[in-house]
Amino acid sequence: MRGDPKNLTYGTLHKYSIPRYHRAGYGRIVGLPRGIKIDRDLSSTSELVLERNGFGGAVDKSRTLASMKPTKNKDGRQKLVRIDRTEDSFAANDAFLSIRRTRKRKRGSPSPTEDALDYRSIEGKANPMADSDSDLTSDDSDEARHDAEDTIRKQHASLIKATQSHPSDEQVWKTLIDFQCKLVRPDLDPEHFSSTQRKTLADLRLHMYDKALKVLNGKARIDMLEAMLTEGAILWDTASRVEKWRKALDDNPSASTLWIRYLDMIQRPSSVPKYETTRNSVVSILYQVNALRRNTKNHLDTAALKVTHVHVLLRLLRFMADAGYDEHAIAIIQSAVSLHLTTTNNTNPFADRVNGFETVWDDEGPRFGDEEPATQDPQASHVAGRDSPKWRNLGSFTSFVNRERHFHDALELPGRTNEEYADTAGDDAFHIILFSDIKEIVTATSAGLQQECLLDGILAFFDLPSLSGNSVTPFPWRTDPSMFRLMRNGEDRDPLLDRVGGPTPNVANLFSRSSSTFPESLTARRSTLAFLRRGLEQLLSHDILGPSLRPYFIAFCTKYTPDTAAKTARRLVKQYPTDVHLYNAAAHTEAVLGNYQKAVQLWSSSIAVFKKAAMVKAKSNNQQQTWHDQATLTLLCHDWAWTEMDRGDTASAAKALTAAIANLHDDGDAAISASTRLALQRDLSSGFDAALLRQDIPNILLFTSSLCLLTYLTSSDPLPSALSTLSSHITALQSSTFHQTSPTQSQSLLVQLHLLQTPLIKTHLSLHRPYRPTHLLSSLTTSLTLFPSNPTLLSLYATLTSPLDLLSSHLHNLSRPWLQLDHTSPLPNWCYAIDQALRRLAQGSGTRDAVRSLFRRALLTDGSRVAHAPGLWGAWLDFELGVLGEVEGRVKGVSTSTAGEGRKAGGWAGRKEEREVETQVAIVRGVFFDGLRGLPLNKEWVLRGLEVFDTDGAVGMGRGELEGVYHLLFEREMRVRVEMEG
DSSP states (O other): OTTTTTTHOOOOOOTHHHHHHHTTTTTTTTSSSEEEOOOOOOOOSOOOOEEETTTTTTOOOOOOOOOOSSSOSOOOOOOOOOOOOTSSOOTTTOOOOOOOOOOOOOOOOOTTTTSSOOOOOSSOOOOOOOOOOGOOOOOHHHHHHHHHHHHHHHHHHHHHHHHHHHOOHHHHHHHHHHEEEEEEETSGGGGOOOOHHHHHHHHHHHHHHHHHHHTTOOHHHHHHHHHHHHHHHHTTTTTHHHHHHHHHHHHHHHHHHHHHHHHHHHHSSOOOOOOHHHHHHHHHHHHHHHHHHHTTSSOHHHHHHHOOOOOHHHHHHHHHHHHHHHHHHHHHHHHHHHHHOOOOOOTTTTTHHHHHHHHHHTTTTTOOTTTOOOGGOTTTTTEEEEOOOOOOTTTTTTHHHHHHHHHHHHHSSOOTTTOOOGGGGGGGGGGGGOHHHHHHHHHHHTOOOOOOHHHHHHHHHHOOOOOOTTTSSGGGGGGOOOGSSSOOHHHHHHHOOGGGHHHHHOOHTTTOOOOOOHHHOGGGHHHHHHHHHHHHTTTTOOOHHHHHHHHHHHHHHHHHOHHHHHHHHHHHHHSSOOOOHHHHHHHHHHHHHOHHHHHHHHHHHHHHHHHHHHHHGGGGHHHHHHHHHHHHHHHHHHHHHHHHHHHTTTTHHHHHTTTTTSSSEEESSSSSEEEHHHHHHHHHHHHHHHHHHHHHHHHHHHHHHHHHHHHHHSSSSSSHHHHHHHHHHHHHHHTTTHHOOOOOHHHHHHHHHHTTHHHHHHHHHHHOOOOOOHHHHHHHHHHHHHOOOOOOHHHHHHHHHTTTTTHHHHHHHHOOGGGGGOTOOOOOHHHHHHHHHHHHHTTSEEEEHHHHHHHHHHHHHHTTTTTHHHHHHHHHHHHHHHHHHHHHHHHHHHHHHGHHHHHHHHHHHHHHHHHHHHHHHHHHHHHHHHHHSSSOOHHHHHHHHHHHHSSSTTTTTOOOHHHHHHHHHHHHHOOSSOOOHH
């Protein structure tokens, strides 16, 4: 062994140069039983042969590294048979062998009837006992243990050989790394490991990660590096972690995922969290990304860095808002819009533009989202918080929470020096933002912010959906767990999966009545809602973003100001008369508002106008214009037809889909004629081919959806035929040059094509038409295999499996790898799993422990990617509070029932119920305090705790405990607008 002092004497480890010296441990191997050692005679320099100790040696039965049995603290002595060498012959075939003992042992006096059969038995006449030959019987459990260990070692060796034969295969390395847990404790999942076992596993895995990083390249290497840094957090101290993360970022500056994971670590410090310290750390990261973008000589992935730049800025804004500094965050948004979206003279140096904007800001000139001076109400615009209610019991923590939330909603926007306050509690220094307060962060955007990314980031900050058709690729912040907002108590709570954002492929999705894309919670924040309405309206004339923002603005008004939505749509149609999307949005608005006939009139008249214009333009033989006109008419017919499908009127849907080539005033047979169907199918197929050739992603989706709907309406077996049409278009995309030349965009388009099955399946189910569940699940399984974390596909999967037997469905899900969860699983998969567990619990086939276990695995597992998702923490606390309410209800039922007299007298039933309440109270408090560590600088979480525990019920805390929670707001430097009185 290395480190043996005898090596200095003999100078080598060669077996013939080293004499046999008998010391403890010689020839043995770490990790194997002590009874196994190296056979020096049979081993060579290229091959190692092991031998088991002789019969005289003691066999170590203590638990080895790969043992499935825990350590047994008992003597595992072997029983050996000694050969009687005095006998000349050995009766090998005899049924009984006489074994002579070499040593005497104490025993009682021999019974005179020792060999006689004893009939005394409590079970009647006893039978002769069979000779078990215990001295010759081996231990089956030990043999099973050794067999299992051998199997594990063989599997491990096989995986190592696989990595050697396929060193660039990322999946092979992942399999080997995951298998390391079998070497630590094969009979347990890693989630149940002890701290020591977890560290042992991390040490083993880090060794494998180092080997993998030496041979992997590209995205596979980035993913492996991220996993290694996450695993190493178990072993490394804070300084080592930061150093290794910085080195990884220096070596891979374009890796967006590494920057965001580094942000996760920075925003959750291991020491006492402080707002200013954490904020400065995040700002420094923003400066680093900005410096990388300004350095044009580094040959980095500029497109990825543009997205990362906005993502880091958005994480900074969300961090500030979560800590209570909403005015500060919105002021940065106003400055970013003014400097990067609305500035007309972007050719000037950034420093000059900042200086000019600083003058406008300090002079309190017009800002993004401000009301125009000509329309301002002089009484209302300068009095903030004048609708404050009259507060009672100001000394209670519940009153403090209510006042804090009220002033947050009323004073969320940056203040001005000429504002007056109806309540002096809202008048504080942090409400008025000077340019010096935001200049440091504004300067960190000197490299510029990509306009499309910036606008979508602003919408995501306020929980608004993305623009329709602007980008088929969802931006990474839409599924960032840190952006998953914590809901207040009393707000409408949709299923968790429905709150995970995604792309908006077309305008119709914004007006969808089946699933609300705009959050209901924004209606309670009137000042913020007005700010957003004014801000969006100011951007409608933007050259690049305006065309997609105008129908979005109409949908926004339809949701939040329905009384003026139709008027707004008509105004925009008159202002931009050639924009077909505005006509389409205006018709959708009327349909949502219940004016169905007016919506049909708008669609039919728009089709007639654009059809007539297309016929006039067709004489010029301009192929580009002809293509544009065809796409315009297809869009109007497509959205009209799907609106009819949502109403369940397939006949009207068929008429609407063929409106561009048929007579709109023909009220004859509602069925589509064969000639009309063939003509429309030819036009749509040629349109799809042209769109694919032009790489026009929105129109590829449009023509594919139209063809699928046409197939559904005209086929005798509608749904399978429509899905078959969709599958053929997916195959056409995968075999096209677009897929070869633009793999990233093609992959994003492939996701959207798979999502087109969602409206087809949901509409088919709503029409109560027959279908084969196995066929639908097979089609959806194919999509989920490719995109296992897509929230829309997961939601559809939940819809299809809900009518099935819930228990069987749950067990069936366990065999699907894309639904198996670990610490690397993204947010949509955890949301789906928790939603399904809650649904099973509500329908009686699930348990509370199953739901609780999912929350624990998601939020308390080391290295979990969703451990700091505020929305998940809030959902867990809501669940435990609901369980507590049920348990308390049973206690009240026991105390008020006839049998409850036993409880009043100290009966066992009452004590059992009370113990359940005490246990559940401890669980609720544990969730809250764990959340204080998982969300160290989230003000709403602290307010939620004060709201929950300031009660006279079982869950209530004492005054001293509540004051300790209250003082966390000040100790961690969070923003507080009012203070406790008394």
